[in-house]
Amino acid sequence: MRTRGSRVSMNLVDAISCLKVSPTNHRLNGTRASSSTNDLMKDEYDFSTAERGKFFREEARLMPPIHLDPEVFDYLSKRALAQRVSLSSLVNTLLKKEIELIDAGK
Numbered sequence: 001m002r003t004r005g006s007r008v009s010m011n012l013v014d015a016i017s018c019l020k021v022s023p024t025n026h027r028l029n030g031t032r033a034s035s036s037t038n039d040l041m042k043d044e045y046d047f048s049t050a051e052r053g054k055f056f057r058e059e060a061r062l063m064p065p066i067h068l069d070p071e072v073f074d075y076l077s078k079r080a081l082a083q084r085v086s087l088s089s090l091v092n093t094l095l096k097k098e099i100e101l102i103d104a105g106k
Contacts, residue, residue, distance in 0.1 A: 076094075
């Protein structure tokens with residue numbers, strides 16, 4: 001994207017990267033992948049009245065997703081179901097016990 005003062009304009013590469021290609025149209029043949037793409041993006045946006053950090057909260061904590069291997073997920077899901085607890089609750093309990101064991105060994 002290129003900036004002009006406090007305005008941002010999209011060049012052709014940026015515009016193409018924003019297009020959504022439908023599963024039935026995998027090839028780029030010069031046609032638009034979606035007719036509604038044009039309706040979603042303007043050529044320029046005016047940020048001259050924008051307020052930097054308007055939604056920033058110092059106290060906010062980022063909770064990153066945790067990715068489990070499929071076999072671990074399946075095993076823990078079955079255990080959580082059998083114990084009638086949520087998967088998150090079970091994983092937190094197991095990790096807290098592991099932390100206690102690590103701390104006890106120090």
